[in-house]
Amino acid sequence: MPDIVVCFKWVVDEAYIRRTSSGDLDFTSVDYKISEYDRNAIEAAVRLRDAYGGSVTAMTVSVPEATKGIKDALSRGPDNAVFIADPSFRDLESSQTAAILGGVIKSRMSCQLVICGEGSGDFYAQQVGPRLAEILGIPCATYVQKITIDGGQVIAERKAEDFVEVVAMPMPALVTVLPDIGTPRIPGVKDTLMASKKPVVTLGKGDLERIPEASLKTVGMKASRMERECEKFTVDTADIARFVGALQRKGVLR
Amino acid sequence: MNFKLSEEQELIRKNIREFAEKNVDPIAAEIDEKERHPAELFKKLAEGGWMGIPIPTQYGGSGADYLTNAIVVEELSRSCASTGFTVSIHVGIACMLILLFGNEEQKKKYLTPLARGEHMGAFVLTEPGAGTDVMAATTMAAKDGEFYVLNGTKTFISNGPLADTYIVFCWTDKAAGRKGMSSFIIPKGTPGLKPGEHFHKMGLRSSQTSEVVFKDCRVPKENLLGPEGAGMMNAMTGFDHGRVGISAQSVGILQAALDESIKYSKERVQMGSPIARHQAISWMIADMATDLSAARFLTYHAAWLKDQKLPFSKEAAMAKLFCAEKAMHHTIKAVQIHGGYGYIKGAKVERLMRDAKITEIYEGTSEAQRMVISGNVLR
Numbered sequence: 001m002p003d004i005v006v007c008f009k010w011v012v013d014e015a016y017i018r019r020t021s022s023g024d025l026d027f028t029s030v031d032y033k034i035s036e037y038d039r040n041a042i043e044a045a046v047r048l049r050d051a052y053g054g055s056v057t058a059m060t061v062s063v064p065e066a067t068k069g070i071k072d073a074l075s076r077g078p079d080n081a082v083f084i085a086d087p088s089f090r091d092l093e094s095s096q097t098a099a100i101l102g103g104v105i106k107s108r109m110s111c112q113l114v115i116c117g118e119g120s121g122d123f124y125a126q127q128v129g130p131r132l133a134e135i136l137g138i139p140c141a142t143y144v145q146k147i148t149i150d151g152g153q154v155i156a157e158r159k160a161e162d163f164v165e166v167v168a169m170p171m172p173a174l175v176t177v178l179p180d181i182g183t184p185r186i187p188g189v190k191d192t193l194m195a196s197k198k199p200v201v202t203l204g205k206g207d208l209e210r211i212p213e214a215s216l217k218t219v220g221m222k223a224s225r226m227e228r229e230c231e232k233f234t235v236d237t238a239d240i241a242r243f244v245g246a247l248q249r250k251g252v253l254r
Numbered sequence: 255m256n257f258k259l260s261e262e263q264e265l266i267r268k269n270i271r272e273f274a275e276k277n278v279d280p281i282a283a284e285i286d287e288k289e290r291h292p293a294e295l296f297k298k299l300a301e302g303g304w305m306g307i308p309i310p311t312q313y314g315g316s317g318a319d320y321l322t323n324a325i326v327v328e329e330l331s332r333s334c335a336s337t338g339f340t341v342s343i344h345v346g347i348a349c350m351l352i353l354l355f356g357n358e359e360q361k362k363k364y365l366t367p368l369a370r371g372e373h374m375g376a377f378v379l380t381e382p383g384a385g386t387d388v389m390a391a392t393t394m395a396a397k398d399g400e401f402y403v404l405n406g407t408k409t410f411i412s413n414g415p416l417a418d419t420y421i422v423f424c425w426t427d428k429a430a431g432r433k434g435m436s437s438f439i440i441p442k443g444t445p446g447l448k449p450g451e452h453f454h455k456m457g458l459r460s461s462q463t464s465e466v467v468f469k470d471c472r473v474p475k476e477n478l479l480g481p482e483g484a485g486m487m488n489a490m491t492g493f494d495h496g497r498v499g500i501s502a503q504s505v506g507i508l509q510a511a512l513d514e515s516i517k518y519s520k521e522r523v524q525m526g527s528p529i530a531r532h533q534a535i536s537w538m539i540a541d542m543a544t545d546l547s548a549a550r551f552l553t554y555h556a557a558w559l560k561d562q563k564l565p566f567s568k569e570a571a572m573a574k575l576f577c578a579e580k581a582m583h584h585t586i587k588a589v590q591i592h593g594g595y596g597y598i599k600g601a602k603v604e605r606l607m608r609d610a611k612i613t614e615i616y617e618g619t620s621e622a623q624r625m626v627i628s629g630n631v632l633r
């Protein structure tokens with residue numbers, strides 16, 4: 001009967017980001033969502049609880065406006081949530097997020113399993129999970145596509161390039177999961193309405209230990225640009241030769 | 255004034271959108287083509303609590319508000335107008351009428367399975383000779399001891415062939431005028447109740463429409479919905495609620511028309527540039543987006559009034575009139591923007607244009623809405 005902590009990030013829904021004519025990114029009318037892989041992580045946690053008992057706590061570090069994210073997470077099945085919020089938490093980097101999560105888990109919670117998404121939908125740095133495991137001093141398995149629990153052990157199937165690696169870790173342990181772990185449910189109407197009735201512990205900056213300085217600085221952000229060229233060829237012999245030549249010049253053909 | 259939806263309403267919108275993209279979009283063209291009722295889809299909708307959104311949980315519903323229901327009808331209609339409508343008439347009229355006018359016994363027995371989505375409801379009012387003119391109805395319920403005996407033919411009944419629970423309107427005392435009509439809850443399988451001719455339609459094709467025929471149909475008096483003589487009042491209240499749903503359906507159609515038009519006009523190149531850069535096209539899209547916004551506000555306002563327990567009959571009629579006419583107008587434009595490709599089966603705008611037409615006809619034609627509205631403002 002493991003008590004599970006599942007971490008999720010409330011990220012900008014990229015569908016709402018607009019690109020201005022000067023190539024800047026316009027975030028003025030964006031909406032937010034639970035990062036895709038974290039939805040898989042929540043689903044995995046809830047299914048494990050349903051299979052083995054125990055409890056699921058959803059946890060996020062975000063800005064205070066992210067209350068909708070907490071409700072969204074809770075509507076997907078966790079029993080309760082820990083919401084660590086401060087206006088300055090908008091652009092945390094992975095090392096800071098991991099430090100905050102680690103500090104709170106260590107000082108306030110007892111859990112046997114921590115589940116994170118493999119990487120977040122905005123930066124996909126894949127850092128929070130492994131860093132958090134280090135801070136907690138527990139084993140970590142990444143790229144996990146299946147989890148089972150056997151006594152005091154977590155059995156994790158890791159998806160490697162050409163094979164699947166099965167590892168066993170003593171609990172407490174941490175896993176970071178891939179979408180293959182299971183399709184997230186679509187919450188029903190009642191799930192959403194009930195979410196706001198579940199217990200939420202809200203913590204502010206004052207409840208935390210010192211947060212490490214950021215080691216990265218964002219200097220600017222631009223939309224990526226794809227240069228396209230268009231050239232027309234006909235089917236006569238000379239043009240076909242020209243076409244092959246063009247492909248060779250571009251390095252498409254050798 | 256607060257124009258913001260609640261966090262729950264926003265989340266529910268996202269969830270039903272995801273549901274529709276996953277479960278409705280892939281079958282929408284097929285169920286239209288084959289005039290098929292997608293029972294498997296309605297089973298999934300029932301599981302998620304989408305078939306009884308504004309009904310209290312104690313009667314099998316989800317316990318949300320009416321605005322949330324409108325948002326869900328809108329998002330479903332954006333994918334498939336038939337699906338959105340089936341939810342709308344089932345919840346907005348059949349369930350709501352029992353919730354508002356049924357007694358405790360009726361709510362337990364009939365409303366609960368309806369709101370859970372295990373049963374499907376139908377609203378049975380129109381007759382071959384009585385559409386806009388409800389008073390011209392001829393279906394009679396003659397009192398016979400503890401029973402009423404119904405005779406008559408109803409037509410154009412949505413869910414007619416497949417409903418489990420029919421809410422039926424007929425005369426119990428023709429001489430009493432408006433106060434002589436009563437409403438009944440009649441379960442399927444009641445001897446003497448039979449779905450009649452099944453209609454093939456221009457649009458809204460996966461919604462099942464048929465006659466419902468009553469021939470010496472004996473109904474116990476416990477099945478009266480509200481007191482004898484309250485039928486006309488119940489029907490009008492049903493329309494008020496239903497019209498918010500049809501407004502939402504129209505908004506969904508309009509949103510889909512805009513989505514398709516934006517996508518296509520950015521891709522389609524003519525005379526050296528995407529057609530969206532030609533002012534003739536971009537202005538059509540500007541008008542479409544503007545009317546969509548106005549339509550959505552009218553709809554949400556009517557639903558919000560209902561949730562505040564304020565009168566909303568006039569606002570529901572205004573929303574229904576405006577949204578329906580704008581849906582029709584702009585789906586024609588959306589086909590125009592798609593040129594020949596918009597006229598070919600498989601183009602979503604082709605289906606949208608056929609589906610839009612019904613919104614100007616049922617639950618009161620646009621002319622009938624104008625009568626309601628003018629009656630209200632000229633009072």
Ligand SMILES: Cc1cc2nc3c(=O)[nH]c(=O)nc-3n(C[C@H](O)[C@H](O)[C@H](O)COP(=O)(O)OP(=O)(O)OC[C@H]3O[C@@H](n4cnc5c(N)ncnc54)[C@H](O)[C@@H]3O)c2cc1C
Nearest residue numbers: 377378379380385386387410411412615616617618619621
């Ligand atoms: C697909 C579909 C589903 C339906 N579902 C249901 C259902 O579930 N339950 C149900 O009970 N009914 C249902 N109906 C019936 C629908 O509500 C009626 O068709 C509608 O009310 C119009 O009635 P009618 O067809 O008899 O037209 P009519 O009333 O004959 O109208 C014909 C035309 O005359 C106009 N007109 C009529 N009277 C006036 C007047 N006094 N002044 C000015 N103009 C007027 C109308 O606006 C219309 O343009 C459905 C219809 C369709 C097509």
